[in-house]
Amino acid sequence: MAGVAAALMAMPRITTNDDLRLAKGCAEGDTTIFEEIYRDHSDRMKSIAYNHLGNVSDAEDAVQETFLKVHRAASTYNGESAFTTWMYRVLINTCYDALRRRLRRIQEAPIDDVLTFERAGASVDDAKRMTLRKMLGELPEQRRTVFILFEVEGLSHAEIGRILNISEGNSKWILFATKKQLQEQWKNKS
Amino acid sequence: MTIHCDNFDDLLLEGDTFSMQIAAKHAKDCASCAEKLASWNEISETARGMHASWENEMLWPRIKRAVGAEKQRSRSHVWQIAAALLIFAVLGGLTWRAQERARKFDDVIMREAALEKVEQTEKEHIAAINNLEKMAQPRLSDPSSPLLVSYKEKLMLLDDAIAECQTNIDRNRQNAHLRRQLLAIYTEKQRTLQEVLREESHASNQ
Numbered sequence: 366m367a368g369v370a371a372a373l374m375a376m377p378r379i380t381t382n383d384d385l386r387l388a389k390g391c392a393e394g395d396t397t398i399f400e401e402i403y404r405d406h407s408d409r410m411k412s413i414a415y416n417h418l419g420n421v422s423d424a425e426d427a428v429q430e431t432f433l434k435v436h437r438a439a440s441t442y443n444g445e446s447a448f449t450t451w452m453y454r455v456l457i458n459t460c461y462d463a464l465r466r467r468l469r470r471i472q473e474a475p476i477d478d479v480l481t482f483e484r485a486g487a488s489v490d491d492a493k494r495m496t497l498r499k500m501l502g503e504l505p506e507q508r509r510t511v512f513i514l515f516e517v518e519g520l521s522h523a524e525i526g527r528i529l530n531i532s533e534g535n536s537k538w539i540l541f542a543t544k545k546q547l548q549e550q551w552k553n554k555s
Numbered sequence: 556m557t558i559h560c561d562n563f564d565d566l567l568l569e570g571d572t573f574s575m576q577i578a579a580k581h582a583k584d585c586a587s588c589a590e591k592l593a594s595w596n597e598i599s600e601t602a603r604g605m606h607a608s609w610e611n612e613m614l615w616p617r618i619k620r621a622v623g624a625e626k627q628r629s630r631s632h633v634w635q636i637a638a639a640l641l642i643f644a645v646l647g648g649l650t651w652r653a654q655e656r657a658r659k660f661d662d663v664i665m666r667e668a669a670l671e672k673v674e675q676t677e678k679e680h681i682a683a684i685n686n687l688e689k690m691a692q693p694r695l696s697d698p699s700s701p702l703l704v705s706y707k708e709k710l711m712l713l714d715d716a717i718a719e720c721q722t723n724i725d726r727n728r729q730n731a732h733l734r735r736q737l738l739a740i741y742t743e744k745q746r747t748l749q750e751v752l753r754e755e756s757h758a759s760n761q
Contacts, residue, residue, distance in 0.1 A: 394622055394623070394625070394626035394629075396619055396622065396623070399618065399619065399622055400615070400619070403615055403618065407614070407615075408608055411607065411608070411609070412606050412607045412608060415607040416605055416607065421609060421611075424607075425611060425614055425617075428614070428618070429614070429617060429618050429621055432618045432621070432622060433621055433622065433625055436622050436625055436626070437625070437629075490601075493597075493601045494601055494604055494605055497598065497601045497602060497605065498605065512602065513602075513605075516598070516599055516602035516603065517602050517603065517605045517606050518606065519603075537568065537569075537570065538568070540570070541564075541567060541568040541570070544567070544595060544598060544599075547598055548591070548594050548595060548598065551594050551597070551598055552594060
């Protein structure tokens with residue numbers, strides 16, 4: 366019971382008129398609405414997809430597929446969470462689907478494309494990033510996603526909870542367990 | 556606020572600024588926790604540098620085209636469903652109409668067959684009565700008693716009634732009431748003729 370209450374607190378109903386406007390526009394295929402979403406969210410969407418899929422081409426495909434899925438399913442948007450939260454959930458599921466398809470094809474994904482990274486704060490060593498990316502690739506889906514959303518994209522645990530449909534406390538615990546696991550591997554590699 | 560190494564993980568789990576400040580303060584005096592905190596922070600710093608950002612001017616036009624095509628497809632899909640429903644409704648209507656026509660045609664055939672059967676039976680009945688009439692004719696043409704005169708007059712009335720009824724039936728062959736009326740008159744004629752023949756046999760016995 367307490368778990369349910371915590372989950373409900375982590376996922377407050379925060380639908381606004383703006384969410385409904387976005388959902389309506391997407392359902393109708395209004396390109397100005399899609400353009401608005403693209404302008405505001407594509408940078409983060411591409412980064413999340415890139416960090417899940419490991420290459421630019423697949424990341425762009427995932428973003429495009431997410432927009433199409435949003436267009437198809439926007440009429441079923443029920444307002445349980447913010448429209449953009451729902452959209453990020455669609456993106457992450459699209460990335461999971463792409464990874465599963467890739468696993469089925471038993472293909473090695475290229476680890477990195479040539480990219481220009483915008484680094485926040487002090488610059489870090491490329492080798493360290495490569496190592497961390499490889500370690501993330503070996504993690505279970507949910508752990509990897511929580512780590513990427515919190516540590517890479519800077520989302521709060523409350524936001525992550527709403528996107529992944531888990532409680533804020535659960536998100537915090539998953540991140541801690543993931544970082545502990547990474548820390549062990551990090552020590553061994555260095 | 557002082558903490559022990561046992562509580563260090565709780566601070567890392569909490570992860571907020573205040574907890575991390577306390578952890579850092581403790582790490583200053585604890586080598587093993589300092590090492591732990593250093594690798595913990597190193598992972599976070601490395602992760603922060605993993606935010607990928609690139610420009611692809613072709614991506615938005617590509618998405619726009621894909622959404623447009625999807626919209627077009629779903630629109631034509633709606634039209635296809637509507638057209639399919641319309642065709643289904645028209646075909647259903649035509650099939651129902653054809654069945655209705657066939658059923659009406661069958662009804663007409665059945666009615667005609669029933670009528671022919673009735674008329675055939677009537678003809679046989681009339682032939683039998685005509686036969687009786689022939690047998691009674693000699694007595695009726697020259698009635699020997701007032702009773703036979705009365706039978707003759709009754710039979711003439713019945714023949715008039717039969718003729719009138721038959722005329723009406725010729726105008727409306729399917730009128731069951733007229734047919735029942737005609738049958739009743741013929742039955743009466745048959746009974747009268749039988750009485751004439753019985754009267755004749757009584758007279759011959761005497």
